[in-house]
Amino acid sequence: MTIAPKIFRLNNFENVGKKGEIYSRTKISVASNLFQYNRKVPYITALIKTEDKLVFGLVDEDNAEIGDKVTARIGKLGITKLGLHVYGVVWEFDKTFAKPEVEESKIKRNLPEEKVGISGYGVYIPRYRLNLSTLNKVWGKEVKGVKSFPGKYDDQATYACNSSLNALKHAGIEGKEIRFIQVGSESKIYAVKPTASIVAGLLKTEDCFAADIEFACKAGTQAIINAYNFVKTNGGYGLGIGADSAQGAPGDELELTAGDGGAAFIIGSKESIAVIEGTASYTTDTSDFWRNEGEKFPKHAGRYSGDPAFYKHIMNAAKNLMEKLNLKPIDFDYVVFHQPNSKFPRVVGKKLGFTPEQIEPGIVFDSIGNTYSANSLLGLAKILDIAAPYQRILLVSYGSGAGSDAISFITTPEIENKRKRIERSVKSWLGEEDKENLILSDYSIYLKNKGII
């Protein structure tokens, strides 16, 4: 079989972000298997009338009809027989979502001299939620709750790409102004070939450092710290991303928690909404969770993940930073910890002397599960949505293997100016608001969309 060389440059991001109206549509039940595109039949293809032209595309809505209003986002169209992922736009129903709402500020913190900080942030979480009680029938576990999982056109790269576009919009800058991209992930779509270069291609930035980075669930904060250090040295803008389609083996405890999503933070020295006051890290050789080369699912050491791993590293990193900056828990307005389950972040916060008022606003686990590298970043984004100017936020990640990064942010008046640009709150993405947008599915659809069956 001959495959055209252009297969090597198939990503087609034209029309991303455009709005349109369905002009004609069909549901394809018998697909071409030549390139293995869209093998999850049936799927909806349509002609979409945009402002200036008619375009052909895929619609991620099973009941799309002529006349429906749609907006384009980035989606994975499929995988070629060469094993290359193909990205393009998929169209989703045009909707209005809940916007972030600021909470009352009590105390004003002093801004440091540091100017480098978050210029903009964006998140992306798929609409699909696994109803965990549907696992009971299969695995005999009495579980409840939900976690996010990929739609037909989602994977780790679409989380990185879509969250980056949302961050760009929030920062109000052009993609080509980004000089540094790092994607933190443990579910990279390729073993070799970075997701960061896909993001760079999307942003049309070429004079740019790009790489992927991995350290279990803490690669996202590493990407932010690396972007911060890059900007401090080189100026310009850096992009730190945490994105994961988290893996958990069928039947394993991780399957009850491993979720999907991404968060992107643009770091710059101008118009920061939250400046970075300081960072600290803590690392030891601790084997609480690992995945061997070539294996699909990680293994873990059960209860060993608790005291010697999660608690020890988070507490040491947090203490290191507070010591360095001469701060106490009372000096923070909000605090976000890594959230591998519902309990750990709450307990570690209490151990460190934080109150539920500081901890609860940053909890995301209960809505989507543990999105690995994106996990604590989504918590930070959720807080930035509601934070007032001059508030201090502590972010502490945890990555198995093991280490923690702690970052202290202080919000600036710019946070209020830029909030107006946010079209959808993190709470809406999480499904805490706009619940009707969620697609609650059972285990079978989860297994299919995760690529397990």
Added chain:
Amino acid sequence: MAIAIIGTGITKFGELWDKNWEDLVLESSTEAVKNANIEFEDINSCYVGNMNLSRFEGQDHIAPRITEILGINKVIRTEAACASSSIALKLASDEIELSSFKGENKIALVVGFEKMTDRIVGTTTGILAGASHFDTEIINGATFPGLYALLAARYLHETEATEEDLHAVGIKNHKNGILNEKAMFRKEINLEDFKGDIAKPLKLFDCSPISDGSASLVLTTEKYAKELGVEFVKLENIEISTSSISLAKRPDLLILDSAKRAAESAYKKADINPKNIDLIEVHDCFTINEILCLEAAGFAKRGKGYEIIRSLLPYENINKREAPVPYMVDGREVFVNTSGGLKAKGHPVGATGVAQVVEVVNQLLGRCGKRNVNPEIGATLNIGGTGGTATFSVLRR
């Protein structure tokens, strides 16, 4: 100066798993040469239309392989998706026309063929999708049923037409196919058989089948045909027009503008209009396309072609009528797809353009037995892709 078609040949269309493509080309060409009353040695050049032998059968560089089979030393291959062999016919007629001006007595063989059934359906669907735009349509999962479904969905949305009007096209063409011994399907179908979406709103029976087959024509100048003393049909002209390959870039989605231009140009050159046409073979690869072709060929205005189909009402009675079943257009009988069309006769894509002409020639010569409708003027409308290429030919007794 008219071109004379002096020989026709066509294989049975269908799942011909016991034959390879060379067998098919030889069979239809031998038949055409035989009824032209010539020998292969008398042929000066051969034009072969084929869409995708390389991906169906792994063979590129078809022309010299044809030389091996037929012994003709000047073979040219053409490709324009489902209109591949009409392009071959156009090039052959140009060569014959030129030879007539030079006073030469040239003979050309035109062959169209496709071998499609040696691949599984998903792969064949993928190969055929190659006739649409790769970067926007194929990577977004386009299939041909899908693309024509978009046309059908829009047509049904904009007009009063219903899915039953589409089905009636299939029922009529299946009825006609019964009388064609070369047709792939020779059985009646009814409205209740239209179930199982291939691409909504198109049902399985709204789609033409994947088939193998070959068709051949022998062309020469009118003058030489008379000298040879064989029966012939005049190819008044064959016109080609192209449009955008992508549906999204059409000036009007519901107008096959390439087909409209080709038809208008052909009518003008032949000094006729649609009212002069008794019989036309149109490109019913999907039932919606027979309607769009009738509009493009001038039998109805944009969005009104379904009213022609409604001349068959009540649709339950189509199978009770005697085949071939004509449409009534402005109070006049017009026969469309007496062969059974692509729907019932089969659609080996590279063969279709020539096969349509074979049917019209045989109708004009009264060689169609029970399905003969004794036309004076016949035409063919062959479409490549979703209308990226179109050819229109006018044939006269």
